[in-house]
Amino acid sequence: MRRRLLVLLAIIAAPTFLFAPAFSPQRALLPADLLVQFEPWRSHLSEAKLPEVHWDALVWDGIAQFYPWRRFAAESLRGGVIPLWNPYQFCGTPFLANGQSAVLYPLNLLFWLLPVYYAFAWSAWLHLSLTGWFTYRLLRRIGLAPIPALCGCVVWQLNSFTIAWIHLPTVLCTTAWLPAILLMSERALVSGRGDRRAWVCPPYSLAAGLALGLSCLGGHPQMFMYVGLMTAAYVVARGLSRAVATSIVGRLTRLVRVGAVAGAVGLGLAAAQLLPTLDFLRIAHRAVTIGPESYQAYLGRAFQPVQLAGLLLPHPFGHPGFGTYIGPENYADYCLYVGLVALGLAVTAVLVCRTWHARFFGLAALASLLVALGTALNWPLYHWVPGMASAGGPSRFAVLFIFALALLVAMGADRVSKVRLPRLLPVVQVVLLVILATDLLLAARGHLHIVPRDWAYAEAASPGPVEGRIIGNAADWPLRQFPSAVLPPNAATVYHLRDVGGYDSLYLARYRDFASLIQGGDPSPPANGNMILFRLSPAWRAEMARLAGVRTYLAPTQEKRMAVLQDEVAMPRAWVTPSAISLPTHPDVCDALPKLGATVEQVVITGAEEPTEGGETAGVTQLRDPTPNAVEVTLSGGGGYLFLADSYAPGWHAYADGKPLRVMPADVTFRAVAVPQHATKVVFRYEPASFRVGLFVSLLAVALVTGCGIALWTRRQPEA
Numbered sequence: 001m002r003r004r005l006l007v008l009l010a011i012i013a014a015p016t017f018l019f020a021p022a023f024s025p026q027r028a029l030l031p032a033d034l035l036v037q038f039e040p041w042r043s044h045l046s047e048a049k050l051p052e053v054h055w056d057a058l059v060w061d062g063i064a065q066f067y068p069w070r071r072f073a074a075e076s077l078r079g080g081v082i083p084l085w086n087p088y089q090f091c092g093t094p095f096l097a098n099g100q101s102a103v104l105y106p107l108n109l110l111f112w113l114l115p116v117y118y119a120f121a122w123s124a125w126l127h128l129s130l131t132g133w134f135t136y137r138l139l140r141r142i143g144l145a146p147i148p149a150l151c152g153c154v155v156w157q158l159n160s161f162t163i164a165w166i167h168l169p170t171v172l173c174t175t176a177w178l179p180a181i182l183l184m185s186e187r188a189l190v191s192g193r194g195d196r197r198a199w200v201c202p203p204y205s206l207a208a209g210l211a212l213g214l215s216c217l218g219g220h221p222q223m224f225m226y227v228g229l230m231t232a233a234y235v236v237a238r239g240l241s242r243a244v245a246t247s248i249v250g251r252l253t254r255l256v257r258v259g260a261v262a263g264a265v266g267l268g269l270a271a272a273q274l275l276p277t278l279d280f281l282r283i284a285h286r287a288v289t290i291g292p293e294s295y296q297a298y299l300g301r302a303f304q305p306v307q308l309a310g311l312l313l314p315h316p317f318g319h320p321g322f323g324t325y326i327g328p329e330n331y332a333d334y335c336l337y338v339g340l341v342a343l344g345l346a347v348t349a350v351l352v353c354r355t356w357h358a359r360f361f362g363l364a365a366l367a368s369l370l371v372a373l374g375t376a377l378n379w380p381l382y383h384w385v386p387g388m389a390s391a392g393g394p395s396r397f398a399v400l401f402i403f404a405l406a407l408l409v410a411m412g413a414d415r416v417s418k419v420r421l422p423r424l425l426p427v428v429q430v431v432l433l434v435i436l437a438t439d440l441l442l443a444a445r446g447h448l449h450i451v452p453r454d455w456a457y458a459e460a461a462s463p464g465p466v467e468g469r470i471i472g473n474a475a476d477w478p479l480r481q482f483p484s485a486v487l488p489p490n491a492a493t494v495y496h497l498r499d500v501g502g503y504d505s506l507y508l509a510r511y512r513d514f515a516s517l518i519q520g521g522d523p524s525p526p527a528n529g530n531m532i533l534f535r536l537s538p539a540w541r542a543e544m545a546r547l548a549g550v551r552t553y554l555a556p557t558q559e560k561r562m563a564v565l566q567d568e569v570a571m572p573r574a575w576v577t578p579s580a581i582s583l584p585t586h587p588d589v590c591d592a593l594p595k596l597g598a599t600v601e602q603v604v605i606t607g608a609e610e611p612t613e614g615g616e617t618a619g620v621t622q623l624r625d626p627t628p629n630a631v632e633v634t635l636s637g638g639g640g641y642l643f644l645a646d647s648y649a650p651g652w653h654a655y656a657d658g659k660p661l662r663v664m665p666a667d668v669t670f671r672a673v674a675v676p677q678h679a680t681k682v683v684f685r686y687e688p689a690s691f692r693v694g695l696f697v698s699l700l701a702v703a704l705v706t707g708c709g710i711a712l713w714t715r716r717q718p719e720a
């Protein structure tokens with residue numbers, strides 16, 4: 001018991017040291033020091049208090065995406081609503097279906113129970129501690145001594161890749177479960193060897209599936225793909241090894257059973273997230289046409305050989321936190337440092353150790369590095385693995401290289417510790433552990449942003465309330481220096497304002513087309529296609545912005561302040577018109593709308609027009625949003641077409657006094673319904689079938705796992 005306690009303290013020591021300053025109720029693990037460089041927050045800090053900080057476009061996501069998302073989800077869940085839709089960005093966009101919202105991830109309960117700004121530090125601490133514990137148990141399972149196992153644990157917790165991504169919590173929430181999946185898979189495959197009655201060791205297969213499901217729900221689809229690839233490679237290779245069974249038939253039988261149980265449980269538990277995300281991908285802006293050109297663009301974001309210097313030095317091309325980084329794109333995409341001593345131990349393991357695990361993880365490290373370097377190993381992955389073409393580039397395969405390297409470090413440390421120095425052995429092992437931890441902690445300096453909590457979207461800085469929608473304009477959005485912008489995308493979500501811009505890894509493709517009509521060109525800055533950020537230009541079409549209901553414009557000034565402009569002729573969010581024009585395809589509507597002009601006299605419908613009953617048209621008397629997933633429109637009477645300037649997406653349903661209506665895409669990206677005569681209220685509800693089906697499958701999987709768990713626990717109890 002004493003040794004277990006010491007091991008536990010050693011595992012949590014590094015995360016505790018890293019995040020201790022953020023555990024104060026007055027502090028937050030958030031890059032809000034970047035946020036306060038922009039208006040409207042800059043004006044609320046005196047120049048003396050304004051922090052000196054260097055721009056990091058990737059770290060910015062921690063405060064620009066994850067804080068608004070976690071806060072919106074927490075507010076909705078506390079109100080008893082699962083937020084399927086976010087009405088505040090992109091004129092409305094799917095929320096839960098964006099995997100990084102991670103609404104259904106159980107450990108995000110922290111953001112529900114604690115103040116959101118405070119939960120970021122505790123979430124990071126919890127996941128680093130958990131992944132450290134799972135790594136330690138995996139290494140002990142394969143036969144390593146305690147202190148060498150701790151060496152591997154520390155390297156996996158503190159390597160430069162993990163630290164660089166710490167402000168984007170979904171990366172850690174997803175990869176933290178990889179050692180747990182491999183640990184449970186190992187036990188499921190190897191337990192009961194030689195016993196013909198042992199059919200899979202169900203508890204471990206179920207546990208592997210549970211960890212796989214949690215990794216999927218963690219919120220980073222790209223990292224989950226990598227976790228899935230490593231898991232599949234390990235399970236297949238281990239399942240075919242002699243450690244599982246002596247006969248080929250026995251190995252294949254156990255491999256299939258373990259893989260089927262773990263895969264079915266994992267994907268079943270995550271179905272409520274997976275199915276909506278896959279459904280969203282069909283209509284999202286991130287569609288990629290697979291071909292030679294897109295493949296070469298994908299390889300363009302691979303490691304270059306010179307960047308392998310990151311194996312020897314923590315910041316060979318400069319430190320982003322100190323403003324000296326001169327490497328390509330984002331620093332976090334090109335991190336490899338695990339420490340010089342750690343690298344030496346990993347090489348030792350590859351050269352000296354002859355165990356199955358040393359060979360497997362040595363090959364895994366080599367294969368992952370070759371993929372990250374952009375070699376031909378990428379071709380089958382890019383063309384045959386679903387979703388890989390949308391991953392952006394192969395550089396992030398470095399996470400699998402570093403994971404394999406961390407396990408090899410432990411094997412090397414275990415091998416070195418077996419030299420014949422019995423009296424000095426414990427001291428040598430502890431010194432080795434301290435050296436590894438100290439090296440990586442020193443390399444982590446300057447990467448964590450721990451700031452006063454009131455820097456994170458101060459309520460006093462809200463530009464609201466405003467009527468209609470809002471646009472925060474920008475002059476640019478570069479990678480290497482602070483943008484000239486005000487109220488950057490997603491800030492509106494925090495203040496419950498409705499913005500036509502937004503920033504998300506997935507958003508509706510048809511909305512991007514409409515945003516192009518407003519901008520008169522590409523609505524995204526050249527450095528970030530995931531952002532809709534409007535820039536005033538000669539090609540700007542004000543009438544299209546008015547169609548979206550934009551009344552308030554916020555623009556940066558030369559004095560780094562904010563100018564507020566009003567457009568009094570913007571259209572209302574909802575109105576009724578007597579006539580509609582129907583065009584067969586979406587491109588036809590995109591071409592026709594600028595020529596026809598934005599007007600309340602008619603709407604342009606995509607597809608077959610729904611006929612409306614004759615007579616006088618109604619007027620809108622009240623518009624209400626009872627939840628993020630619903631809109632209620634009260635009418636003075638029926639007839640005509642009700643236009644709602646909220647984004648259309650499959651899954652939206654409408655009801656007139658309880659009678660279902662067909663929701664039609666109108667004016668490129670909005671919604672319209674044909675209103676029956678004498679209707680007094682139309683209710684729009686977001687009810688995607690993919691979520692309902694996924695939720696049913698997930699609840700079924702939870703019931704199955706719970707039932708099996710109870711049955712297994714009951715069987716283990718001694719009879720009375």
